[in-house]
Amino acid sequence: MLRPQGLTSTAADPFDGDMFAKRNDRYLTPLPLVRACGEFDLDPCGAPGHPTAATVWTPEEVGDGLSMPWFGRVWLNPPYGRTIGDWVERLFQHGSGVALIPCSPDTKLWQSLVLPSASCILFVRGRVRYVNAARPANHPSALIAVSANDAEILRSTGLGSTYSSVEVRS
Structure with a gap:
């Protein structure tokens, strides 16, 4: 996409070149969106x-949640930084849960992991307004279901359009 003439890049600019180069990579999901996806x-x-699940680990409490043993159905709104792929990969390895991630199907993360592995992808209608953000996200978002059970729950949310049984051809 070409930048419209006369615009300059800022941290909130959707044309900023690297959507992950932000000062803050912790965006708090609106709880109604989490609740619509079931219990975690x-x-x-x-x-x-910010009670998104029965058990919530924070960096302040446990350090790196990636290195801890995961259990049950997982809610994942990973840090939107360079480690996002590690978090999403771990969720797929775990096998049960839903992730809220930027909708970027042209990226390596989506091409190599999300599209071939997701049970269901829900493209969220509109832009997510994170609890601690002054404005809605500058990117579209998607909810990624890991298991068939997670997919069934996403299909019933009414939060957007869902696509299942994604077939990826190289």
């Missing part, structure tokens, strides 16, 4: 006072 046992990269 664990959020391995949560925030203090």
Whole structure:
């Protein structure tokens, strides 16, 4: 996409070249969006006072949630930085849960992991307004279901359009 003439790049600019080069990589998901996706046992990269799951790990409490043993159905809104792929890969290895990630199907993350592995992808209608953000996200978002059970729950949310049984051809 070409930048419209006369615009300059800022941290909030959707044309900023690297959407992950932000000062803050912890964006708190609106709880109604999380609740629409069902109940979760664990959020391995949560925030203090933000109850997205029965058990919420924060960096302040456990350090790196990637290195801890995951359990149950996982809610994942990973840090939107360079480690996002590690978090999403770990969720697929775990086998049960839903991830909220930037919708970027042209990226390596999507091409090599999300598209071939997801049970269901829900393209969120509109832009997510994170709890701690002044404006809605500057990118579209998608909810990624790992298991068939997670896919069935996503299909019933009414949050956007869902696509199942994704077939990827190289």
